[in-house]
Ligand code: SF4
């Protein structure tokens with residue numbers, strides 16, 4: 120029963136990515152549960168979403184130490200939710216830094232070793248410039264679809280199911296860009312670096 | 313049959329539509345907001361954003377008496393506002409069914425307190441159902457409406473964040489059956505003068521007995537018998553946590569939670585040495601079971617604050633369960649991580665912040681320059697409490713900024729310890745919350761001759777909950793154009809002498825207005841008006857820092873704009889984030905910040 124944790128900053132689109140992943144798992148016939156964050160936490164705050172599927176899912180929340188995949192939309196948030204990752208878990212990391220308020224005002228330091236910490240904790244790490252790749256695909260805000268593309272190469276959901284889910288969940292004017300971003304992620308995942 | 317992944321809120325809306333709800337009213341509040349937003353998409357349902365939860369409840373009462381199945385939705389603290397009609401509604405009863413969907417927020421993801429709405433069911437003697445996933449949300453809304461009609465009582469559907477905002481699979485038929493009941497006058501039953509109310513209270517008490525019998529046989533209460541060594545009672549999402557944490561345990565899953573199925577509970581308890589109650593927040597089930605003479609373990613082990621998850625449940629109970637079962641950890645196997653995850657407490661926190669270009673920023677900058685004592689209420693502007701703006705002194709609930717300002721001023725006025733502060737009090741609130749609960753406070757200020765200043769942060773929407781319309785926006789929930797309440801005219805009409813409108817992107821104007829109104833010995837209202845930048849993209853161009861001119865004085869950082877950072881001896885603007893509000897350029901003393909595209 121795979122558990123996926125999507126960690127990022129409000130506004131980065133991880134709520135939509137979580138929906139997309141969940142919709143794909145649903146179309147594969149699984150029982151699926153997600154948990155999302157709305158409201159205050161979305162104003163640039165730390166946002167974590169969870170997606171679980173399998174024959175039967177109980178809790179919508181993933182217990183700490185159980186996630187098979189961590190999709191880090193941002194480095195510090197990846198670090199923050201690393202504790203959810205299991206001993207065999209894979210971290211898919213967007214090499215992107217967004218300074219939180221305490222860092223902006225100079226009261227705290229952005230952890231200089233975020234990459235190393237994630238590398239040393241996760242069993243497997245896939246690092247990529249998802250934002251830049253999404254920008255190349257047409258919109259930097261589609262970084263989530265790049266990360267999902269990478270994730271898709273670790274799962275056994277057929278490509279066309281992902282695409283159907285994309286059409287069902289993503290607002291129609293953004294589908295094209297997200298499909299291109301997704302493909303960029305798939306290509307990266309297949310290269311296997 | 314259709315199969316879809318729905319959030320609890322979406323499932324409530326879908327279920328309400330299928331069950332024939334014709335009227336629905338709510339005030340937006342996380343995590344309940346999407347219920348009405350979703351329901352408004354369906355045909356043949358009148359849906360409204362009410363000015364506040366009390367009005368929503370009253371609209372609901374009228375509509376159920378009028379023969380239409382009715383849904384009223386709000387968040388937990390909203391029920392405090394609606395508590396007055398809520399407490400008497402069970403006396404007069406319904407005609408067609410009325411369901412109140414109320415969403416709690418354990419862990420306070422987006423709330424000011426962690427109150428437990430279940431007490432409102434018991435206090436009002438109203439039956440309560442609690443779904444454990446979206447599928448039950450869908451089923452229970454119909455069941456609740458039927459229960460409501462069968463027993464002539466409102467029914468509470470209790471939700472919480474992890475039900476409302478979790479997506480789970482729902483299988484359903486998209487069919488709608490409406491109910492249309494005749495209205496007949498019955499003043500003895502529906503006009504609660506004391507003489508009538510005395511007749512009705514015994515009816516309410518007797519009804520509880522009938523409801524209790526229904527609870528015993530409700531399909532929403534069920535026993536899942538497994539090991540006879542561990543017995544757990546749980547409802548809602550806590551049922552899911554308990555199920556996952558202890559797969560071998562026997563469970564009594566409550567769905568018809570009030571009144572409790574006492575016989576069923578006694579019978580279940582008889583199999584075990586003791587029972588465990590897994591519930592979030594207050595020991596509501598636990599206390600009831602103890603009153604029934606059942607030996608239970610609950611809050612002695614399980615936290616009373618914050619939210620639970622399978623992990624917390626397992627860690628809280630595994631030691632005791634080990635004693636009960638002789639099995640290590642009671643059957644729970646903690647995961648084995650690869651190393652030690654980073655220490656949370658040393659990572660920089662990432663609190664929510666006001667957006668780059670947020671119209672509230674300029675106003676709070678001006679308040680700070682004027683050293684105001686600021687009482688506030690709840691909205692995006694509450695985020696200005698954090699440094700560097702540090703814009704708020706106190707805040708409790710919707711609309712409260714006004715009354716609190718009045719109280720502060722009166723206390724300061726007769727104080728030596730706080731000499732000089734009486735003239736510095738400013739109450740702030742939003743456009744939507746002014747209408748929700750601020751207007752009566754403003755009438756009080758004029759009536760009782762207060763000198764303080766009220767600022768209405770008018771961003772033309774209810775931003776925090778996701779941009780809902782309200783009586784000031786000129787548009788209804790159902791998308792119709794309507795009269796737009798003019799807040800300035802309203803303030804003048806209640807007798808406020810000085811009412812002025814400023815653009816918070818113009819710092820000089822805003823600072824001057826704040827300084828003048830604070831100093832002036834009269835009740836005054838400043839309307840700080842500009843649309844929320846997330847709601848309406850503004851016609852700005854990004855700004856850029858001229859490194860030659862910037863001497864790293866950090867004055868611009870006092871705005872707390874997330875697009876602006878100090879890097880290596882100069883400020884830097886993230887051009888992707890900057891919306892070109894120009895505030896930083898206005899603040900900079902060295903003209904080092906320049907518009908890129910010539911924004912004027
Ligand atoms: S959503 Fe609108 S009102 Fe809220 S912080 Fe952002 S710009 Fe300001």
Ligand code: SF4
Nearest residue numbers: 669873890893894896
């Ligand atoms: S102009 Fe300055 S204050 Fe305004 S959004 Fe851009 S960086 Fe922030």
